[in-house]
Amino acid sequence: MGAVKTKRMPRAVREQQMLDAAVRTFGQRGYMAASMDEIAELAGVSKPLVYLYLNSKEDLFTACIRREGTALTEAVRAGARPGLPADRQLWSGLTAFFTHTARHPDGWAVLHLQARTHGEVFAAEVAAMRAEIVAFVTQLILAAARDAHRDPDLPEREVSGLAEALVGAAESLADWANATPGVTARQSAATLMNFAWAGLGDLMAGRRWTPPDDSGPITGATGAQTGRTSPVT
Amino acid sequence: MGAVKTKRMPRAVREQQMLDAAVRTFGQRGYMAASMDEIAELAGVSKPLVYLYLNSKEDLFTACIRREGTALTEAVRAGARPGLPADRQLWSGLTAFFTHTARHPDGWAVLHLQARTHGEVFAAEVAAMRAEIVAFVTQLILAAARDAHRDPDLPEREVSGLAEALVGAAESLADWANATPGVTARQSAATLMNFAWAGLGDLMAGRRWTPPDDSGPITGATGAQTGRTSPVT
Structure with missing residues (x-):
């Protein structure tokens, strides 16, 4: 809950930062290995804020x-x-x-x-x-x-x-x-x-x-x- | 355990039948949706026999x-x-x-x-x-x-x-x-x-x-x- 208090910029901007961090983490570490903790840390926000904005890892x-x-x-x-x-x-x-x-x-x-x-x-x-x-x-x-x-x-x-x-x-x-x-x-x-x-x-x-004529005609397309x-x- | 008793043909043959059934099931239903039950049924063997031979779904x-x-x-x-x-x-x-x-x-x-x-x-x-x-x-x-x-x-x-x-x-x-x-x-x-x-x-x-000469030379390869x-x- 304290996470919401860290919000100092518009939600849209914050969300893009989270997505930037998520794309980097998913792309480099893979979907399975990527954790919401490291995505939040890379985005410079708390994990609850990521869940509040984006709901789930999926x-x-x-x-x-x-x-x-x-x-x-x-x-x-x-x-x-x-x-x-x-x-x-x-x-x-x-x-x-x-x-x-x-x-x-x-x-x-x-x-x-x-x-x-x-x-x-x-x-x-x-x-x-x-x-x-x-x-x-x-x-x-x-x-x-x-x-x-x-x-x-x-x-x-x-x-x-x-x-x-x-x-x-x-x-x-x-x-x-x-x-x-x-x-x-x-x-x-x-x-x-x-x-x-x-x-x-x-x-x-x-x-x-x-093609060479060694295996029957091509029909159709x-x-x-x-x-x-x-x-x- | 009773499954092993159903073995009437060489293991290699039986295994190929299981793989045939598995390829068909995984290919048509997807890895997640495919169940070991239906693979065993399609192969005409018991589920324990599939596990005995192939160990796990993975x-x-x-x-x-x-x-x-x-x-x-x-x-x-x-x-x-x-x-x-x-x-x-x-x-x-x-x-x-x-x-x-x-x-x-x-x-x-x-x-x-x-x-x-x-x-x-x-x-x-x-x-x-x-x-x-x-x-x-x-x-x-x-x-x-x-x-x-x-x-x-x-x-x-x-x-x-x-x-x-x-x-x-x-x-x-x-x-x-x-x-x-x-x-x-x-x-x-x-x-x-x-x-x-x-x-x-x-x-x-x-x-x-x-390429056309509109965005600089191509270097290298x-x-x-x-x-x-x-x-x-």
Whole structure:
């Protein structure tokens, strides 16, 4: 109860300080090992005040996931500048993503590792945000296809698959970049563009990699033919 | 104790039946919700026998992770046939991966979702297997670079980044394919080849996507120059 008396600043400010401390502690020590005592100490407040504001360790963790997820989603949206050519949009979106994850490694660890590692409720929180980013990337790929000024023959299902692949690649690279000393956000973004863009770019231009004809035809979504490459000229 | 009397077949066979039941239950219901009662019932044995053989729910889950992880790793290794050109190796490795994850959706859910969602010990188990697959893909990309019969100017660090991107993309696509009715393993592999191979292929041929010169030079690992594309002829 004495804790409430230590309140000298607006609740919103105090709460952000608690969340800052919680993200750092959850991100670095893991959800299980993190204690409310050390989060309160790092935030410079009493433990009862943390409980008064955020209710429980579970609710505090959920608040961290939401804040970090929103910040990341907004950074990516702000980064992908509409109006640029598709490859420039993708480049600026990816640069924004890797810049954000590099600057907020604890937030990224909360979202991509901790939130998926401690139960279905937290995992569902990040799954919803991830779905939003995949939908955004899907639109970006569709816009790129339109920019290509031709029919790139991309069924909706394949575009969804490409967006899933791109998001999965970016997540994996962000983990790796944060664990590898000296890798910059620009380098990660350039690696992913080298990996992905020429592939997507060729696809937009109607040049498809097609599998060898050694195990039966591909039916349905991809529309790929047999043979090694099929540049459509 | 009466449970031991029900043993009519070799322990190894019985144990595999328990693991089959456990993988199915953990994969479909989640680690938390899965009960030892239902696993025993599905395996057609008594609960005490499950505890006698596998010790605890944690140990049973760990045994599932190891069995499924080993099976997946071996399927991918068997799929990527050495001696083929690099794109064919990658195609056959990816096809093997998506075929395995499609045929064993519960095993894949255990490895990629459940094992990372229920504590650091389980997460560390899959992280070690994932590192093995990344190392394997890294070697495959290096072999592809050698096949290209020229110096593709790929620093070791960038190859590691490319391998992380490819593995992350494949994981993400496997989740998506298993959740999307009608997507075949061949389609997933073709989508990823379309996404990734032309990108890697261009890179092997010395054609790099390079970022616009709007935010300073890239230093270090990627070696990318400024400008939009840089085909090295």
